[in-house]
Structures are given as structure tokens and as C-alpha cells.
Amino acid sequence: MARIVMKFGGTSMAGTERIRRVANIVRKQQAAGHEVAVVVSAMAGETDRLINFCREAHALYDPAEYDVVVASGEQVTSGLLAMTLQSLGCKARSWLGWQMPVNTIEAHSKARVETIDAPEMIASMEAGAIAVIPGFQGVSADRRITTMGRGGSDTSAVAVAAAVKADRCDIYTDVDGVYTTDPRIVAKARKQKAVTYEEMLELASVGAKVLQTRSVGLAMKEGVRIQVLSSFGDEDAVPADEMPGTLIVSDEEMDQLVEQGDMERQLVTGIAHDKNEAKVILTRVPDKPGAVADIFGPLAEASINVDMIIQNVGRDKGETDVTFTVPAADLARAQALLEDRQEQIGFNRIITDDHIAKISVVGVGMKSHAGVASDMFRALSDRGINIQAISTSEIKVSVIIDEDETELAVRVLHTAYGLDAKDDAA
Numbered sequence: 001m002a003r004i005v006m007k008f009g010g011t012s013m014a015g016t017e018r019i020r021r022v023a024n025i026v027r028k029q030q031a032a033g034h035e036v037a038v039v040v041s042a043m044a045g046e047t048d049r050l051i052n053f054c055r056e057a058h059a060l061y062d063p064a065e066y067d068v069v070v071a072s073g074e075q076v077t078s079g080l081l082a083m084t085l086q087s088l089g090c091k092a093r094s095w096l097g098w099q100m101p102v103n104t105i106e107a108h109s110k111a112r113v114e115t116i117d118a119p120e121m122i123a124s125m126e127a128g129a130i131a132v133i134p135g136f137q138g139v140s141a142d143r144r145i146t147t148m149g150r151g152g153s154d155t156s157a158v159a160v161a162a163a164v165k166a167d168r169c170d171i172y173t174d175v176d177g178v179y180t181t182d183p184r185i186v187a188k189a190r191k192q193k194a195v196t197y198e199e200m201l202e203l204a205s206v207g208a209k210v211l212q213t214r215s216v217g218l219a220m221k222e223g224v225r226i227q228v229l230s231s232f233g234d235e236d237a238v239p240a241d242e243m244p245g246t247l248i249v250s251d252e253e254m255d256q257l258v259e260q261g262d263m264e265r266q267l268v269t270g271i272a273h274d275k276n277e278a279k280v281i282l283t284r285v286p287d288k289p290g291a292v293a294d295i296f297g298p299l300a301e302a303s304i305n306v307d308m309i310i311q312n313v314g315r316d317k318g319e320t321d322v323t324f325t326v327p328a329a330d331l332a333r334a335q336a337l338l339e340d341r342q343e344q345i346g347f348n349r350i351i352t353d354d355h356i357a358k359i360s361v362v363g364v365g366m367k368s369h370a371g372v373a374s375d376m377f378r379a380l381s382d383r384g385i386n387i388q389a390i391s392t393s394e395i396k397v398s399v400i401i402d403e404d405e406t407e408l409a410v411r412v413l414h415t416a417y418g419l420d421a422k423d424d425a426a
Contacts, residue, residue: 002167003035003125007135007157010044011174012231013077016084022231023084025172030090030130037121037131037164039157040081042073063108067137067147070109071097074134074153082132092130095121097145102138102156104146111138111146113155113218116163125164133160151212158215162222169219169226170245171211176230177246178203178210180419181271185410188420192270193263194247196254199270199362202396206360207274216248225249251364267365267372268417273406274358277307278331279388282338284319284348294345295322298337304330307358308391308400322347323389325400328354356388357406360398361413373397379416385409 006029008022022040030036042050050070054061078094085092100121104111121131135153140146148155154171161169177191178200195203197220204213210228219226229245249257258265285291292311299306304326312321326334331354338350366372373390376397380387385408389400401409414420 001033001035003037003164004029005037005039005157005161005164005166005169007039007153007169007171008041008231009153009171009173010041010046012172013040013042013081014044016080018231019077019080019084022172023081023088023090025231026081026085026130027088027090035125037125037133037160037166038081039133039135039153039160040074040077041135041153042077046073046076064144067108067145071134071137071145071147074136078132078134082130085130085132090130091128092132093124094132094134096134097137098139098143100133102159104138104140104148106140106142106144106146108140108144109147110149111140112148113138113159116159118160118163122164151215154212154215155218158218158222158224158226161224162218166224169224170229171215171226172229172231173210174230174232175210175228176244177228178208178248178270180269181410181414182273185273185407186414186420189414190419190421192246194249194254194257195269196251196364197248198251198395199364200248202360202362202393203270203272206358206362206396206398207272207276208270211248219248220250223250225253254364265365266363266419267369268361268363268419269365270362271410271413271417271419272360272362273410274360275356275403275406276328277325277356277358277400278328278334278352278354279323279325279356279400280331280334280338281351282322282345282347282349283351284317285322286346287318287320291346292322294341295338296324298341299326299334302333302337304334304337308389308398310389319348325356325358325389355403356400357403357409358398358400359406359409359413360396361417362396364395366395366397375416376413379412380409383408383412385412 054066054069082092082094100117103115105114135156136148138146179189179191181189183189200216204211226248227245257263307325310323361376385405387399391398
């Protein structure tokens with residue numbers, strides 16, 4: 001018998017029919033002898049609807065009251081799932097964020113879990129009840145409801161799994177695992193049996209939408225094993241215990257899986273892409289101490305995240321060009337902010353381009369093998385794809401290219417690194 005936390009996203013909870021499907025999946029896990037807690041998101045589209053209500057009520061709404069409103073979506077689905085489980089003969093109850101409680105650091109709409117008081121809920125689970133928990137929400141030190149921002153239900157699930165010392169946290173989504181790349185672009189993309197926390201963090205940060213970055217970071221910190229599964233299988237689908245999805249595990253467990261012959265160690269784990277980037281070039285920036293701080297300090301103060309940064313070779317007149325990327329949604333703000341400080345920074349011209357894409361190659365094998373980056377550059381060059389910027393980390397190489405060449409680049413690199421599924425397994 002194991003203790004398992006199961007998390008279901010908004011598409012899985014979109015309506016009573018899908019909630020009943022979820023209830024059947026949960027019931028089967030308990031029937032297999034496991035202690036089960038379930039974390040749920042609001043119905044698909046519900047959070048956006050509630051946010052719009054807040055904006056209509058007051059353009060400068062109170063963040064604390066905003067949290068009261070948007071947290072209600074998960075409260076509805078937790079109650080409906082508990083009712084549905086009861087209709088199937090299961091003992092179940094909902095546990096709202098303030099009832100356990102889930103204690104968070106007070107920062108409305110972007111709270112972080114500090115502690116979870118789980119003994120009472122654990123006792124209920126040990127007595128045979130299924131705990132149903134609304135994700136995304138907690139309570140502050142002054143007993144106000146808080147929410148954790150977009151993707152917060154994944155973080156809630158991992159935090160609950162850590163608090164109850166779960167054997168595994170199963171995150172059910174509209175995909176059945178983590179693939180070597182987007183299957184909509186590459187038909188021969190392969191589902192991974194397992195990836196490491198570090199690899200999943202990098203993949204999530206560069207465009208893979210399977211898991212929220214903060215949830216993976218928390219799982220890595222707390223040692224919570226995650227499994228990514230699909231909630232849209234047939235009634236007779238393979239049970240989760242037989243691990244049909246993708247496990248997110250530590251380096252040590254990955255080594256054990258390789259030694260046991262359960263999977264092969266790969267040089268590259270996946271290819272990710274992100275079209276939500278924009279490039280900014282500042283020309284003829286003074287090449288002197290403090291010049292770069294004058295550029296990026298104001299951007300940081302405005303909470304504009306800067307990704308790639310390239311400072312070109314200095315000119316003869318003590319000047320240089322500085323290139324960097326920001327989220328496309330922040331481009332207009334970044335441009336306006338820099339133009340307001342043009343005299344202070346001392347640049348000549350600002351050039352922007354939001355028609356770009358970031359392509360990333362990720363894999364822990366890069367730590368011990370040379371040539372991964374050069375293989376990437378050569379494969380793109382052979383297909384005439386121009387690289388506009390490059391950034392690297394220990395297990396990742398990212399490049400900026402023209403947005404129109406995104407899908408071609410992903411397919412070329414997927415083949416170049418031998419990630420295509422074999423014909424008999426495709």
C-alpha cells in the first residue's frame with residue numbers, strides 16, 4: 001500500500017462528466033489499497049472568468065479581495081469531486097486551504113507555501129477517507145485567503161505530497177507524459193519513461209508546458225517523486241501504479257533505473273521551443289563600468305525578466321552593442337522604459353524584434369559529453385537557419401532564430417540528436 005497525491009488540472013475538471021471520470025480514476029486508486037489525497041484546479045476557463053469579474057468591479061482591485069474571488073473556482077471543483085466520489089460509494093471530504101491549513105507567506109496572488117498542517121488530514125486518510133483539496137490557495141498569517149499565481153495547483157499538489165510524505169505525486173494533464181519534443185510538431189516524438197528534476201526544470205523554463213517551474217523546483221527540494229499522466233484514458237486504461245506516464249526523479253533514482261535496464265541514459269532529453277520572446281538591441285552603448293547596470297537595473301525594478309544577454313565586441317570609440325531578450329508581452333514596457341532613460345544610459349538607437357523564437361536542447365548528458373552545442377549549430381547551419389543569439393547552462397543550449405523557422409529547427413534537431421522514435425515504436 002502506498003500514499004499517493006493525485007492532481008487534476010482544469011481541462012480534467014471541466015464539467016460534471018469529466019469530474020465523474022476523475023472520480024472513477026481516484027476510486028480505482030483507493031480500491032487498489034492506497035491512501036489517496038486529490039488536489040484539483042478550477043474548471044477550464046473559470047479562473048479567467050473570475051479575474052474579469054474583479055477587473056469589472058474595480059480597476060485597482062484590492063489583492064486580498066481578488067484572492068477571495070479567484071480561489072472560489074477550486075473550492076467549487078473540490079466540493080463537486082467529493083460529492084461525486086460519495087455517489088460512487090467512497091468516503092470523501094474536501095479540505096479547503098484554511099482548514100488544514102496551508103500556511104503561505106503573505107503575497108496576495110503570488111503566495112508561496114511555508115508549511116502545511118496535515119496531521120488531521122492524514123488521520124482521515126488512514127481511516128479510509130479520500131481527501132479532496134482545492135489547489136492554488138492557502139491562508140496568510142493574518143488568516144486571509146491567498147493564491148499562488150498561475151500554475152499554482154501543481155505547486156499545491158507537490159507541497160501536499162511533501163507534507164503527507166507521499167510515495168508519489170501523480171499529476172494528471174491533457175497529455176500522457178513528457179515527450180522528447182512537441183508531438184504536434186514532430187510525429188516521431190517519444191514519450192520519456194523518466195527525466196530528472198534538473199532536466200524538467202530546464203524544459204519547463206524554456207517553453208515545455210507540461211509542468212509549472214515552481215512545482216518542479218519544490219519537488220526537487222523536498223524529494224517528491226512526480227509522475228505525469230493523462231486523465232483522458234479509457235475506463236480500462238492501464239493503472240497508474242504500472243507507470244504508463246513519465247516519472248520526474250532525482251539523479252540517483254535515474255541512475256538506478258538505468259542500471260536496472262528500465263531505460264537508457266540519453267545525451268539529450270528533449271527539444272523545447274518558445275515563441276513568446278522578443279529581442280532588444282541597444283546600439284553604441286558606452287563601454288565602461290556601470291553601463292550594463294544602467295540598462296538592466298531599471299528592467300529588474302519593473303519586474304521585466306531578461307533572458308539572453310550578449311555584449312558585442314567593443315568599438316574603437318569605446319562603445320558596444322548590447323543584445324538581450326524579454327518576454328514578448330513585456331516588450332512595449334521595456335522599450336518605453338529604456339527610451340525614457342536613453343540619455344542616462346547613453347545608447348544611440350533601440351532596435352526590437354518580436355518575430356523570433358527560442359529553441360533549446362536539454363539533457364544531463366551534456367555534463368559529461370563535449371560537442372552537443374557544436375552539433376546543434378552545425379545541424380541548423382546545414383538547413384540554412386541563422387542563429388541570432390546563444391545562451392548556455394550546464395545542461396542546456398538555447399538559440400534565438402526567426403519565428404518562421406521554429407518548426408523546421410525543432411524537427412532538424414530532434415533528428416540530429418537521434419530522438420526520433422523507431423518506425424516500429426512510433
